């Protein structure tokens with residue numbers, strides 16, 4: 148009898164090397180790093196005697212290998228992922244590979260054959276039952292004995308499929324929990340109805356759905372929120388359709404379908420969210436706004452919730468304010484050196500106005516909040532005027548605009564000047580009163596940060612003139628204007644290179660041929676080819692050269708030409724630079740700065 152092979156790191160590295168997914172030098176260096184890590188873990192008392200990759204407490208060899216973020220040979224910076232490793236192992240062993248998509252799984256199949264603790268212990272999960280045969284996804288292809296025993300005990304034919312350890316763990320731990328809670332809630336309510344018990348139906352007042360206080364619904368909403376945090380979603384949309392409830396997440400600026408749920412779960416889920424955000428439960432015909440303060444991975448996350456009645460019920464949008472996204476180190480949000488130096492010089496001036504411009508969703512709030520956090524200290528009084536307050540922060544004094552009762556940007560600004568602020572952040576300059584008061588604040592020794600709705604930095608000067616600010620006051624107070632955009636980053640897991648065509652080069656005014664990169668689309672990036680975003684910052688410094696051009700007869704062309712003498716780089720130019728560096732794609736450059 149041939150001895151059963153074991154899924155060890157050596158075995159895996161050998162296969163990856165044979166399949167040209169790992170280079171010769173990585174092959175030996177990784178092995179050494181792994182051995183030292185393994186020795187360290189084995190030495191710890193809590194791991195003594197524990198098996199390496201069965202219990203789920205210890206990472207599997209594929210997870211460890213993936214954690215090294217190795218570049219594949221000739222892969223143009225493509226990173227060796229756990230999925231790629233697992234897929235390669237499956238191909239080598241001639242076993243079908245499955246990337247687990249929880250949306251496509253049948254809950255009954257996943258839950259009814261194998262108890263969860265057993266499944267977690269052996270990292271196996273049933274994924275399909277057909278024609279008297281059960282397909283079971285396994286993380287360890289050599290863990291045959293468990294499947295054989297299972298097959299004998301249950302008298303069912305078993306087919307083995309290989310999936311990544313992370314996918315199986317995730318399915319069993321998180322997503323599984325969400326689906327199970329929903330199913331339980333759904334079952335309990337339908338039990339009531341199926342009984343045909345008139346008295347119970349009467350008690351339910353004709354409602355065939357569980358309540359928002361049902362413990363399964365509470366758990367399901369908790370799972371949904373934490374899943375959104377894990378995915379770094381910026382928004383959750385819960386939309387009633389005619390006979391379904393659609394849950395979508397906004398990831399890197401794009402909406403993705405996440406769940407399609409039975410319609411009777413829509414109302415209780417919405418109720419639960421309304422309870423959490425302290426809205427009026429009974430009010431279903433008017434839009435409402437609320438907030439939820441919660442925590443994730445021991446940090447506070449703020450959610451802004453809004454409901455709107457639609458033809459099929461209340462639609463809920465939850466905007467997620469993740470402090471890790473809103474507050475970032477200024478040197479990590481995408482600035483190039485020249486722009487970073489200018490930006491820093493603006494925010495450290497004692498007085499003047501700095502404007503950030505760009506459309507909604509271009510990252511202005513992150514830039515401003517991160518700046519305030521940088522400037523915040525016990526000696527400085529920071530006041531913000533926002534509509535509405537994006538995220539409540541104790542170290543700032545935040546005031547919310549309330550248009551309905553006449554509390555506007557303009558009149559709050561006038562009032563707070565008496566409150567001795569040092570730095571003032573005004574959510575947006577959108578009228579003459581606000582503009583005038585911002586100018587006053589700057590003239591009386593305050594640093595004012597604000598936003599404007601313009602497409603680029605130079606045209607902000609024209610916008611201020613349109614608002615009625617005299618040109619000499621613009622020259623006297625505005626110190627710098629930043630126009631910004633967010634560009635999607637290419638997914639490192641499916642990055643490929645290509646030559647730009649002659650037409651494309653011409654369109655971007657590139658004089659020589661260029662190689663660019665793009666994502667082919669993989670499971671890691673949900674087929675989009677992108678993962679994460681970075682900022683580009685067009686900065687116009689209002690120096691003496693520019694001041695001389697700010698007149699009532701402003702010529703924006705003159706302003707741009709003058710700025711270029713000082714090294715001004717437009718959004719387009721900055722985006723092209725990110726593209727040539729392999730950070731983003733040609734398509735993204737065209738769509739964001741087109």
Ligand SMILES: [Zn+2]
Pocket residue numbers: 638639640641642666667668669670671672673674676677
């Ligand atoms: Zn990808």
